[in-house]
Amino acid sequence: MLKIIVCIKQVPNTDNVQFDWKKGALVRKGIENITNPDGLHAIEQALAIKEQYESHITAITMGPPQAEETLREAYALGVDNCVLITDKRFAGSDTYITSKILHKAIKHLGNFDIVITGFETLDGGTSQVSYQLAEFFDIPHFTQVDRLEISGTSVIIQRLYGHEYQKVKTDLPMLIAVKKELNSVRHARLIDIKVSFDKKITILNMEDIGGSAEEYGFSASPTKTLEGEVVRHKRKQERFEGTSVEKIEKLVGKLKKYGIIKY
Ligand SMILES: Cc1cc2nc3c(=O)[nH]c(=O)nc-3n(C[C@H](O)[C@H](O)[C@H](O)COP(=O)(O)OP(=O)(O)OC[C@H]3O[C@@H](n4cnc5c(N)ncnc54)[C@H](O)[C@@H]3O)c2cc1C
Structure with a gap:
């Protein structure tokens, strides 16, 4: 049976996010x-593998106690087991320390065949x-995986590589x-x-x-955040005055100036 670990993270909905300039966070x-x-999407990939090969999926997250909500969602989607890594002493960890904690926690859970993560967070x-x-596990890392063929500990991966497909062979774990x-x-x-609300979540601490x-x-x-900046994308606006014909002439003049129309 394949043992799959899926790393998921609870994130603030970035539509309405604030930045603390002093703390750089x-x-x-x-x-x-x-x-x-x-x-x-990482959970979906794990479920797709499980539909093809007998597998057991564990979803793990590192975060504050409320990150449990994310694990309930993972249970509802169909994972078999959920683990919350939470400890006040982990607060403020950057990506390197986060990866170190995830590595130690996964090792604590035992052997695995595939770790699946998202590519990036919001x-x-x-x-x-x-x-x-x-790197911490010293195992191969793949992105853009379109298809997998697993035979024993050997895997053939079809990757989407720009407009091409790339086939690579590797060994588990990966x-x-x-x-x-x-x-x-x-x-x-x-x-x-x-049903997800009745399922057990294993808690791990330091x-x-x-x-x-x-x-x-x-x-x-x-990692120390030195400086931050909120980037707001604003469209340049210009209002043309005059009669309809004059406004159209001005607009055409501008479009020619910027090379959008040529004659
Ligand atoms: C100085 C500093 C202080 C910070 N303090 C805090 C803090 O106090 N609290 C806080 O929440 N964040 C904090 N962060 C942010 C935190 O370090 C990152 O959000 C986290 O390390 C993951 O990095 P990322 O979001 O860029 O993930 P990415 O590298 O973009 O994520 C890729 C994938 O990795 C996996 N992944 C990432 N993070 C986790 C996780 N926590 N659990 C499981 N899987 C994961 C997911 O599958 C994700 O899709 C801090 C960052 C810095 C630089």
């Missing part, structure tokens, strides 16, 4: 949280975690990072949503994964 309090979209959006996690373009996430059935407080959190994190 997002203000996460009082903001609606959602499951990071790529994480849902909030941090660095895309660093999947690569760092593969890590796949999933982008949202690659599949469509199924809808959870009402009954599965209801004592479970090992290490000491100095190795985790903000002070252990090598």
Whole structure:
């Protein structure tokens, strides 16, 4: 049986996000949280593998206690087991320390065949975690996986590579990072949503994964945010005055000036 680990993250809905310039971090309090979209596509990839090969899927997340909501969603979609890694001593961890914690927690859970992550998150959006996690495990990392053929511990992967397909052969265990373009996430059935609230979530903290407080959190994190800027995309607007004919002439003049029309 294949053992699949899916890493998902709860993120603030970035439609309404604030930034704390002093701390160089997002203000996460009082903001609606959602499951990071790529994480849902990672679950979908795991479920698609399970439909083809006998598998057991564990979804894991590192976050504050309310990240449990994201795991309930994973249960409703069809994963078999959920693990929440939560500990105040992990707060403020950057991507490197996050990857280190995920690595230790997955090791604590035992052997696995495939780790599936999303490609990036809506909030941090660095895309660093999947690569760092593969490095910590020293296993192959694949993106753009379109199809998989697994035979024993050997895997043939068909990757979407620009306008081409690329076929590669590798061995398990491996890590796949999933982008949202690659599949469509199924809808959870009402009954599965209801049942998801009765399912057990395993909680892991620092004592479970090992290490000491100095190795985790903000002070252990090598990334320091030096400066931030809110980028607002505003369209340039110009209003033409005059009669309809004059306005059209002015518009045509502008379009010619910018090379949008040539004659
Ligand atoms: C100085 C600093 C302080 C920070 N403090 C905090 C903080 O206090 N609280 C906080 O929530 N964030 C904090 N962050 C952000 C946090 O480090 C990142 O959000 C997190 O490490 C993941 O990075 P990312 O969002 O860029 O993930 P990406 O690399 O873009 O994510 C890729 C994939 O990795 C997996 N993944 C990423 N994060 C997790 C996770 N936590 N659990 C499971 N899977 C995951 C998912 O599958 C995701 O789709 C801080 C960042 C910095 C630089």
